[in-house]
Amino acid sequence: MNVSSDELCGNNSSLDVGTLGSYIGYFTTDYLEIAIYIVCLVVGGPLNLYAFANAINSLVNHKTARFNRLLILRINLNIADLLTMFVYTLTQIVWMSTFQWYGGDILCRLCKFFYTFSFYLNSFIVVSIALDRLYTTYHLSEFKAASALSNVRIMIIVAWTAAIILSLPQVFIFRLFVVEDPHFEQCAPIWTIYHYYVQQKTLYNISISDEIIAYGDSVAVWEWLYNWLHLLTIFWIPALIIVLSYIGILSRLQKNISGHAMKQGSIRALRQNQHASDTNIRRGPPLCSNPDDHGLPITAYANGGTALTRPVVYRPSNTGDGANGNRGSIHSTNEAEQKLTRSVSCDQLPPILPVDRMSMVHRLAERLSGVPWQQANYRYYGQLAASTMSRAKRKTMQKAAMILIAYFTFWTPYNLLTLVNMVSPQSEKELTTVTLAFLNSLIVVNAIVNPLIYGVFERRNN
Structure with missing residues (x-):
């Protein structure tokens, strides 16, 4: 059953004065939200442009850069952040300043699509970075750059495809809603239009047809399903994957350090034996x-x-x-x-x-360390490997802490607000929206932090 907004309210529908007054009540939080968007655009816009230009320059001017997996992932993350800055943030500033939508129906649907697409892509690329690091950590002894690069390309394709597919419903959910008396235009989802229609009919004691009631029931089901799907796929499932990935990375590094402590003792004894025998032979x-x-x-x-x-x-x-x-x-x-x-x-x-005993020594050392004798300098292995692993673990812990803190700090308010709105009674939703709506803008701050975490900080570590 398809019921349009004109059938619900008609082009000559009137907007209740009380409803208009409730809109005016939003202005305090709206101003705060607009201020956050402006600061993010002024700071994050140039920062993301610089990060993107720098990454593209490295990709074009350095032959080996095209094989740098993290650089490729950073470029895709930059694209998502640029969409967030110059599509979502910029249009939100204009939209909230006018409080009406003057872009027409097509632009309404396209903007809503790119809003959601940028958030999905951002989240999925961060997940891809975590998974790439997890793969690298678990394949240190048999790492193959070509295989890892192929995995990254597959993850990027999956991230873009999933972001597009999961954002497509926005094109059908949102539409231009027009009220003539007084004239008011808004880009709104179909369930918001339906709820407004029911509110107006109830206010004026106008009966609602069975067809409209049946339409409302189906809309309620689709609203519930879509909101849960959106909530899980854009934040909670990616957040779980990111957390588990970095737990796996730290666990693997700790296991390598513990295992190396045992190998180090064996190799030290092996080196002492080799040194003693070398001394005997040199004395001859x-x-x-x-x-x-x-x-x-x-x-x-x-x-x-x-x-x-x-x-x-x-x-x-x-x-x-x-x-x-x-x-x-x-x-x-x-x-x-x-x-x-x-x-x-x-x-x-x-x-x-002298007896040729080095083949036995080589085989034993290779078995203990997992590294071919020709590729390892066992004179320094015991001294450097443990400290290198500990330093890698410490840097990984710092990076993981930064990523998780930034991700959860800027994404949780938006998604927690959505979760509260979904489980709250209808009478409490308005209070939640009025008091916490501006927290939605914090998700844009993440687009400022990303270039710092995956760009400047990453290059300093490298």
Whole structure:
């Protein structure tokens, strides 16, 4: 059933003086709301233009910038903020200053579409940034830039598509409503027009047709469904995703730090073992004492430096005479030490070739750290990795706190007001609207904070 505003009120409908007086009662909060919009436009307009121009300049003049995921997300967030500033904020200032809508029906529908679209896109891009950081945190050891960039592009497409689809109902819900006596034009949703019609009919004790009553029932159902869908998709579900994403990021960083503490001890022991064996090999053969120093039979053995290397000892040959005899031979034994039967000079030992034990060391280190040996400097790994992870966690906590505080501070009043209006009795809705309507303007302040959080602050961290 389709009932137009003309059928509800007619072009010659009169506006009750009491209703007009209630409109005048809004002026105090309206002035405050207009002032907030003006300040936001003066400050946020140039700031967002600068941030957008700077991001585009980086994208055009730097070849690697097109692969910067955060830069691509920032540009899309800038677009949403620019729409908020120069479409929503600017038209709100003009609209609230005149208190009537003089743009006609088509402009009424288009403006309402872009109002909602900018808010949806803003919220969805912030969610995309959180999800991108979550993905990066969980794939540090196997991170692939191409895959991450592809994920970001998919999220951006989904964000734009969802914002367009969820904003389309505005085109059908809002329309130009005209009252002739006195002349008054307003861009209003269909349920507001219906409620006004019922109020006027009740005020003048005019009966309402069954068709209008049935239309009102269907309008009430669609109003309830749309408001809940709008409320959940524009704020509460994105807010939940953002909170869970940053909790997951911090949890993963903490897990990496804790896991690294155990790996660090193992790698430190591994390095000590490697250092000891390297020292033995650098000293090289002969690995013995000068018998003249002690006058005792010497214990001569050589160790390759790993648990897998068997001790090597010198055992003199049974053949040959004293001066010109054979120098002896190298034998391996399972015993830790082997005493020689006679004193021997160190220079009598033949060269001992170092055992190739580094492949085992490399494999063990790779397994402990998860990083290929060629890509890691284990001399500094234990010293720097823990502090780097702790510093990353601290910066992430600071950034997460800023994002969550800004998001909830500027978005909660608007959405909480909507929630209160939805669950409040009809008699209390007017009081809620009068006292808290100006808080809707706080959502525009978020468009000022976004370039600071994701632009200036981000570049300083980088």
